[in-house]
Amino acid sequence: MTQIVPLFVQMLLFLSPVFYPASAVPGFLRPVYALNPLGAVIEATRAAILVQPISWFAWGAALLFGAIAAFLGHSFFRHSRDEFADAL
Secondary structure, three states, rough: OHHHHHHHHHHHHHHHHOOOOHHOOHHHHHHHHHOOOHHHHHHHHHHOOOOOOOHHHHHHHHHHHHHHHHHHHHHHHHHOHHHHHOOO
């Protein structure tokens, strides 16, 4: 876990529109790029700061995806609670 998590966090940082706008992503990659839930949150924050309209659909989709991921993670943890300490 200590070797995998930093790698995924760094990949997510560079795949999210932190240092560049989402409009810089090529058109053929935008459907794949839209699957990144952090992208919608970062773009909404950028739009709010720049006083531009916010994409509420993308915001809601990111919220729904995050809620589903949290529910599945919690369910997995409750299911494997007894063995969790041994796995780490």
